[in-house]
Amino acid sequence: MxxxxxxxxxxxxxxxxxxxxxxxxxxxPILYEGIEPGGQLTTTTEIENFPxxxxxxxxxxxxxxxxxxxxxxxxDVRFGIVTDLQTxxxxxxxxxxxxxxxxxxAVIVATGASAKYLGLESEAKFRGMGVSACAxxxxxxxxxxxxxxxxxxxxACEEATYLASICKKVYLIVRKPFLRASKAxxxxxxxxxxxxxxxxxxxxEVLGDEDGVTGVLIRHTSGEQKQLDxxxxxLAIGHHPNTELFKGKxxxxxxxxxxxxxxxxxxxxxxxxxxxxxxxPHYRQAITAAGSGCIAALDCERxxxxx
Ligand code: NDP
Numbered sequence: 001m002x003x004x005x006x007x008x009x010x011x012x013x014x015x016x017x018x019x020x021x022x023x024x025x026x027x028x029p030i031l032y033e034g035i036e037p038g039g040q041l042t043t044t045t046e047i048e049n050f051p052x053x054x055x056x057x058x059x060x061x062x063x064x065x066x067x068x069x070x071x072x073x074x075x076d077v078r079f080g081i082v083t084d085l086q087t088x089x090x091x092x093x094x095x096x097x098x099x100x101x102x103x104x105x106a107v108i109v110a111t112g113a114s115a116k117y118l119g120l121e122s123e124a125k126f127r128g129m130g131v132s133a134c135a136x137x138x139x140x141x142x143x144x145x146x147x148x149x150x151x152x153x154x155x156a157c158e159e160a161t162y163l164a165s166i167c168k169k170v171y172l173i174v175r176k177p178f179l180r181a182s183k184a185x186x187x188x189x190x191x192x193x194x195x196x197x198x199x200x201x202x203x204x205e206v207l208g209d210e211d212g213v214t215g216v217l218i219r220h221t222s223g224e225q226k227q228l229d230x231x232x233x234x235l236a237i238g239h240h241p242n243t244e245l246f247k248g249k250x251x252x253x254x255x256x257x258x259x260x261x262x263x264x265x266x267x268x269x270x271x272x273x274x275x276x277x278x279x280x281p282h283y284r285q286a287i288t289a290a291g292s293g294c295i296a297a298l299d300c301e302r303x304x305x306x307x
Pocket of ligand 1: 175
């Protein structure tokens with residue numbers, strides 16, 4: 001069986017940053033890219049808030065750069081999905097694509113999280129052309145325009161408030177007759193003049209043309225339908241961490257995120273480290289994921305040295 005000192009699972013900013021640090025520490029890491037090589041950023045357009053890119057950069061270009069940077073120091077980046085991880089043996093044993101097995105002295109989990117979408121065909125059609133699940137990433141492109149946010153939780157309220165500061169008008173589409181968000185968040189939303197909260201509405205269809213989104217059709221629980229003229233449609237209906245593989249193997253919180261010792265990347269299993277969105281329900285930024293990938297590689301290096 002092939003053996004590695006350090007196996008990295010996932011190819012977002014956390015995984016690649018961990019790979020850069022681990023390869024420079026002579027750990028010769030093997031990184032499996034997973035289902036979505038490059039991670040969530042490859043589905044966004046321009047990234048303007050990652051330090052060091054004064055002109056901005058596309059998500060795809062940034063991930064290509066991170067990958068090449070990791071490879072430059074010897075990281076072995078492979079296309080493939082880790083379909084099983086045995087955590088009760090030493091070394092750990094990972095199965096790739098249900099076939100090949102690889103043994104690893106340490107593992108860095110950076111499998112990320114996925115935004116939830118409504119599942120409408122029209123929503124998928126305009127993804128990246130007005131439909132986005134990240135207002136912090138894409139909101140700036142809709143400045144002075146009218147947009148809608150779907151959701152009634154803290155993320156939806158936070159994103160609606162952020163968008164209201166740069167957009168002309170923000171509709172908050174909430175399926176229930178109340179917001180689930182914390183009181184403070186709700187108060188902020190209600191106090192913001194250019195946010196209109198539309199309770200008990202569900203999205204029927206995202207409307208658009210070849211240039212992108214032009215509107216959205218929504219339906220009230222009473223059956224009444226109406227159309228909103230918007231150019232940006234933001235989903236804020238939650239994320240789910242990609243932790244299916246680790247259920248019953250690593251400690252997860254009630255939302256399924258990997259639990260780590262505060263201030264470190266250490267999981268409930270010694271020798272397994274977690275980085276990025278898979279352990280972070282709050283910040284979810286490329287820069288925070290990259291920072292946590294660095295922490296995981298440093299923790300991993302120290303762990304291997306201590307063995
Ligand atoms: P939540 O799960 O809290 O909220 C999701 C929202 O989306 C709910 O209002 C839910 O409606 C709605 N929703 C879900 N599915 C659909 C659907 N198919 N159609 C329409 N609406 C839908 O997710 P968040 O991302 O808001 O928050 C996740 C966690 O992160 C929470 O614990 C939150 O408190 C925390 N957080 C904290 C922040 C802070 O403190 N600054 C900022 C952001 C998040 P319904 O209520 O009907 O289920």
